Amino acid sequence: xxxxxxxxxxxxxxxxxxxxxxxxxxxxxxxxxxxxxxxxxxxxxxxxxxxxxxxxxxxxxxxxxxxxxxxxxxxxxxxxxxxxxxxxxxxxxxxxxxxxxxxxxxxxxxxxxx
Amino acid sequence: xxxxxxxxxxxxxxxxxxxxxxxxxxxxxxxxxxxxxxxxxxxxxxxxxxxxxxxxxxxxxxxxxxxxxxxxxxxxxxxxxxxxxxxxxxxxxxxxxxxxxxxxxxxx
Numbered sequence: 001x002x003x004x005x006x007x008x009x010x011x012x013x014x015x016x017x018x019x020x021x022x023x024x025x026x027x028x029x030x031x032x033x034x035x036x037x038x039x040x041x042x043x044x045x046x047x048x049x050x051x052x053x054x055x056x057x058x059x060x061x062x063x064x065x066x067x068x069x070x071x072x073x074x075x076x077x078x079x080x081x082x083x084x085x086x087x088x089x090x091x092x093x094x095x096x097x098x099x100x101x102x103x104x105x106x107x108x109x110x111x112x113x114x
Numbered sequence: 115x116x117x118x119x120x121x122x123x124x125x126x127x128x129x130x131x132x133x134x135x136x137x138x139x140x141x142x143x144x145x146x147x148x149x150x151x152x153x154x155x156x157x158x159x160x161x162x163x164x165x166x167x168x169x170x171x172x173x174x175x176x177x178x179x180x181x182x183x184x185x186x187x188x189x190x191x192x193x194x195x196x197x198x199x200x201x202x203x204x205x206x207x208x209x210x211x212x213x214x215x216x217x218x219x220x221x222x
Binding site: 033035040041042043044045048055056058090097098100101103104105106107108 | 118146148156157158159160163201205207208209210211212213214215
């Protein structure tokens with residue numbers, strides 16, 4: 001049983017560029033949440049997707065957008081990258097939007113903006 | 115003020131020691147609470163949920179005090195493998211708020 005997978009593992013982008021990160025949830029999970037973790041900080045909630053819709057959003061600008069596909073996989077898009085967007089981006093899946101007791105994280109994508 | 119605040123650490127303890135981490139949360143509407151463990155350059159993994167009555171899982175004991183909006187984690191008989199960052203989490207309405215984490219190093 002594959003857990004949560006994310007791609008790519010690492011990414012280097014230049015300021016102003018756009019990036020797309022991908023996540024496949026754990027088998028049996030239909031809800032995907034995205035987090036940003038800066039160095040030395042805890043993960044910060046970006047948004048959650050369920051039934052292909054954004055259900056909840058944290059305090060992140062509109063440059064951060066996402067999508068969920070019918071197979072429950074998800075993408076995170078960040079436009080007009082800033083140096084401050086450099087972080088580890090974590091995807092977490094759960095069985096339903098309130099399935100926090102069974103939330104599993106993927107290994108993350110480490111984004112560096114230069 | 116951050117919604118979830120933790121002891122900054124780092125905690126450096128010898129094997130076999132007992133160590134306690136504290137955490138406070140500011141949103142009184144928070145419904146559920148968790149402790150996650152995160153190893154260096156790895157993803158967070160759920161360690162245990164925290165209940166008002168307190169709960170224990172082997173060497174780990176978690177306590178919640180809703181009146182004081184305070185959560186704790188006690189680790190007894192520390193092992194080298196317990197070395198990690200411990201993240202406190204408060205959950206409300208599909209929004210999980212993580213603390214910045216407390217780093218623990220267990221030394222031989």
